[in-house]
Amino acid sequence: MEEIQVKQERGQIQEVDPDYTVVETLGLRLDLACGERKEKGFTGVDAANLSGVDIICNLDEYDWPFEEHSVIEIRCSHYLEHTKDIKRFMEEAYRVLTPSGIMTITCPYYTSVRAFMDYTHVRPISENTFIYFNQPWLASQLLKHYNVQCDFDINSIRYIFSPAWEPRANEAREYARTHYWNVVQDIIIQLRAVKPMREK
Numbered sequence: 001m002e003e004i005q006v007k008q009e010r011g012q013i014q015e016v017d018p019d020y021t022v023v024e025t026l027g028l029r030l031d032l033a034c035g036e037r038k039e040k041g042f043t044g045v046d047a048a049n050l051s052g053v054d055i056i057c058n059l060d061e062y063d064w065p066f067e068e069h070s071v072i073e074i075r076c077s078h079y080l081e082h083t084k085d086i087k088r089f090m091e092e093a094y095r096v097l098t099p100s101g102i103m104t105i106t107c108p109y110y111t112s113v114r115a116f117m118d119y120t121h122v123r124p125i126s127e128n129t130f131i132y133f134n135q136p137w138l139a140s141q142l143l144k145h146y147n148v149q150c151d152f153d154i155n156s157i158r159y160i161f162s163p164a165w166e167p168r169a170n171e172a173r174e175y176a177r178t179h180y181w182n183v184v185q186d187i188i189i190q191l192r193a194v195k196p197m198r199e200k
Contacts, residue, residue, distance in 0.1 A: 027072035027098055032059060033079035042075055060084050066096040069198055074103040081107045081121045087148060090133045094150030097193040102155070105130075105191070109159070109184040111177075127157050130189055152191040160186040 031042035038044035038052035045064075046053040057064055060083055074093055083089045093103055108114035110124035131137045135151040138144055165173055165183050176183040 027101075028066065028070055029073040030066070030071055030075070030096075032074060032076040032093075033082075034075075034077075037077070039075050042073075059089065062088055062092050064092055064096060068095050069098050071096045072098050072101050074101070076103065077106040078108070080105055081115065081118075081123060081125055084122060086123065086129075087146075090152070091148070091150045094133075094152065094193055094195070097195075099193065099195045099197050101193045103152070103191045103193070104188065106186055106188045109187045111181045111183065112162075112185050113182055114185055125187065127154075127187060127189060130154060130191060133191075135194070151194040153194055155190040155192050157190075158188040159184045160188065 029042045030045055031039045032045050034042070034044040034046050034052060035048070036050045036052050038054075044052045044054045045057050045059070047056065047058045049056055055065065059079070074097065076093075080086060080089065097103065107125045108121070110126040115121060115124040130152065131154075132143075132146070133148060133150050133152045134154070135148070138146060138148060159177060161168075161173055161177075162183060162185050165176060168176075173183070
């Protein structure tokens with residue numbers, strides 16, 4: 001799989017243009033914890049036997065039933081805040097993704113009441129949560145002893161603003177996002193697996 005051109009320095013978070021093309025290749029597209037809302041064109045994976053679920057799998061139990069380097073894209077919406085071991089989840093996703101494979105994660109933003117009102121949520125999540133799965137950043141912070149066995153770059157970050165803030169000017173929204181609660185409802189973050197190509 002060819003490398004995707006990403007407009008960022010490794011180990012840094014910044015907004016980038018999400019309109020890039022993923023090179024097509026043979027591989028699975030997984031919608032993890034899809035429930036009854038499986039994304040079209042994806043294989044639905046969930047612990048519950050619901051309509052739209054193609055593979056029943058408890059994502060908090062490892063290893064997942066997918067081969068290494070077998071998945072070109074992962075979609076995971078409103079699950080990461082529930083998983084008991086986020087490090088293991090990220091490492092397992094990394095294991096099954098192809099080099100430059102894409103993972104898109106949607107979850108409640110850490111300053112939204114949505115992050116806390118569901119008693120099954122085990123953690124709030126911000127954009128900074130994901131830099132802990134980037135090897136250059138870990139090295140720069142002298143955190144290699146965390147023993148993280150994955151390496152993701154951040155392709156893009158998107159914020160879903162509350163209806164009251166959606167029509168406001170970008171400058172006002174950005175100030176509010178970093179200073180006020182309940183301005184952003186959800187975050188959508190797209191990651192790219194940084195891993196060497198397999199030898200043929």
